[in-house]
Amino acid sequence: MGIFRIDPLMLKLIITVLLATFLPARGHFVEFFEWLTTAAIALLFFMHGAKLSREKIIAGGSHWRLHLWVMCSTFVLFPILGLLFVWWHPLPVSAEIYTGFLYLCILPATVQSAIxxxxxxxxNVAAAVCSASASSLLGVFISPLLVGLVMNVHNDAASGSLEQIGKIMLQLLVPFVLGHISRHWIAGWVERNRGLIGKTDQASILLVVYSAFSEAVVNGIWHRVGASTxxxxxxxxxxxxxxVLAINLLAARLFGFNRAxxxxxxxxxxKKSLANGVPMANILFPSASVGIIVLPLMIFHQVQLMVCSMLAQRYKxxxxxxxxxxxxxxxxxxESQK
Structure with missing residues (x-):
């Protein structure tokens, strides 16, 4: 019977999606959940900063082979697959939906859920912090260039670049640095309460899912397309x-990376970032086309969280x-290693 047992985190994700579908955040609650999500993510990065030693952070940042492959997967492998997918045209959907698939393939990686x-x-959390943050920062510049290259869109995205970088710095890197600086005083407490970090991980994922899906529901995701689409x-x-998961797994084992x-x-x-993708789409595409173009991204965002959450639980x-x-x-x- 163990085969048919539902994973606890998967069950929480399903409940969160249903909650967002029938009770999406509206009005002032949108601001509240945005604040709550930001606070949970900031706490997550603060605790990771306090948890990781300087030696591990340096080792994570200097892991150039890992970072190089992640960048290639995000900005080379994904776009190639997107172009092949549009060329193959295997699904009976509109050209705008295919444009949306291609658009999601050129976006940077999501940061908080990946970490x-x-x-x-x-x-390897230290390497994940460095790699995911670098992907998000570089993506602010690379993704608009890729949009112009593969989608023939030539709008100026520079106005949103500094704002996106500022948000990434403020929400992710600053709490991480503050947590690491505080490590001298709170390292013992963090070691005794490692379970709290795991709960913060799950809470941040659930909040991101609820906020993202609430926005999609409020924007009429169920009215814009039929069930078949x-x-x-x-x-x-x-x-x-x-x-992508199969190629990354094969590459990780082929190149001799360890389990972590x-x-x-x-x-x-x-991963592909909904947080970066939606604001960027508003800059790059006509307002009338943004909704349908970001629809594959919104759905892919939910799919990647659910599939990867199940995968993470299996690894755990x-x-x-x-x-x-x-x-x-x-x-x-x-015992001597504890």
């Missing part, structure tokens, strides 16, 4: 995501089993 899932799965977008999103780095590559190299459980086996085989060594 939260990496942490949940037991990956929606299903085709889900199928297309799953297809693109599984191809493999997890980081999977979760940082397979396998890691716990591996640690238990190592402790049974070598209890004295494991």
């Amino acid at each position: 939260a899932l990496t942490s949940l799965a037991g990956g 929606l299903l085709y977008i889900v199928v297309g999103s799953l297809g693109i995501l599984f191809v 780095d493999e997890i980081t590559i999977l979760f940082c190299g397979s 459980k396998s890691g716990e089993k591996l640690a238990a086996k190592q402790q049974q085989a070598n209890p004295t060594v494991v």
